[in-house]
Amino acid sequence: MTANPPDGLKAIVADPGGAVIGLDFDGTLSPIVSDPAEARIHPDGPEVLVRLGGLVGAVVVVTGRPAATAVEYGSLAGVPGLVVLGHYGLERWEAGALAAPPVHPGLDLVRAGLPRLVEGWDGVRVEDKERAMAVHTRQAADPWATLEALREPVAALAAEAGLVVEPGKFVLELRPPGMDKGMALSAFLRERAARSVLFAGDDLGDLAAFAAVRASGLPGVTVFSGSPEIEVEADIVVDGPPGVLELLGSIADAIEGEAPR
Numbered sequence: 001m002t003a004n005p006p007d008g009l010k011a012i013v014a015d016p017g018g019a020v021i022g023l024d025f026d027g028t029l030s031p032i033v034s035d036p037a038e039a040r041i042h043p044d045g046p047e048v049l050v051r052l053g054g055l056v057g058a059v060v061v062v063t064g065r066p067a068a069t070a071v072e073y074g075s076l077a078g079v080p081g082l083v084v085l086g087h088y089g090l091e092r093w094e095a096g097a098l099a100a101p102p103v104h105p106g107l108d109l110v111r112a113g114l115p116r117l118v119e120g121w122d123g124v125r126v127e128d129k130e131r132a133m134a135v136h137t138r139q140a141a142d143p144w145a146t147l148e149a150l151r152e153p154v155a156a157l158a159a160e161a162g163l164v165v166e167p168g169k170f171v172l173e174l175r176p177p178g179m180d181k182g183m184a185l186s187a188f189l190r191e192r193a194a195r196s197v198l199f200a201g202d203d204l205g206d207l208a209a210f211a212a213v214r215a216s217g218l219p220g221v222t223v224f225s226g227s228p229e230i231e232v233e234a235d236i237v238v239d240g241p242p243g244v245l246e247l248l249g250s251i252a253d254a255i256e257g258e259a260p261r
């Protein structure tokens with residue numbers, strides 16, 4: 001850990017059984033790649049998470065992905081006690097079992113309308129996640145301009161379908177309202193009677209979880225998995241997934257160094 005760790009990190013190391021470690025998936029555990037279907041956890045991820053999962057109260061992945069996709073792409077099934085809150089908290093995966101509400105009825109309209117809406121836009125990809133759909137512009141010749149041009153028509157389609165738009169890194173996601181990563185993390189902290197919390201994320205959807213850390217009143221740390229694509233304020237800024245995993249590994253080292261022998 002750093003020479004002078006923030007109080008939240010000290011609390012996690014001093015009382016690991018009360019600590020909740022919250023992690024985003026894409027851009028935090030998994031390096032950003034052009035094709036969302038090709039995303040996989042950083043090679044160091046599984047080992048670090050298995051180790052940490054055996055030391056802290058809980059490791060929880062809070063992601064915009066379907067929970068089962070994060071488990072698969074993250075090779076996460078072996079992480080002790082892991083919970084994955086997918087679709088921004090709508091779904092919950094735990095011990096191999098998935099709990100999820102019915103699919104929002106507005107998805108049918110979006111599934112029909114979105115391919116027509118992006119027709120003619122080179123490099124624009126539609127991702128169907130069953131409970132949500134996403135429009136990706138990363139592979140367009142001008143990803144920013146394309147994202148901006150699509151923002152309004154995508155918002156109109158989402159409104160017609162009773163969905164909300166979740167913007168992210170070169171992505172506009174149409175998803176059900178009423179849940180976000182902050183609500184999901186807050187509920188999880190209450191459920192586990194957490195005594196400290198860390199949340200690491202890299203994108204706009206993670207800001208609600210950062211706010212939940214601050215609002216929890218617990219000793220807490222926010223970690224921004226940095227990239228040139230956006231800037232986010234956090235207690236600790238690291239260099240992408242390798243930096244996140246190095247930090248998590250150093251927390252595990254510090255906990256093991258504190259443990260009575």
Ligand SMILES: O=P(O)(O)OC[C@H]1O[C@H](O[C@H]2O[C@H](CO)[C@@H](O)[C@H](O)[C@H]2O)[C@H](O)[C@@H](O)[C@@H]1O
Nearest residue numbers: 025026032033034036039063064065138169171
């Ligand atoms: O909450 P997350 O786990 O961070 O998921 C957010 C979105 O991540 C994925 O898109 C992002 O990663 C892709 C793969 O690296 C990248 O190509 C894309 O540009 C990023 O926006 C995922 O495809 C979305 O469904 C998630 O909502």
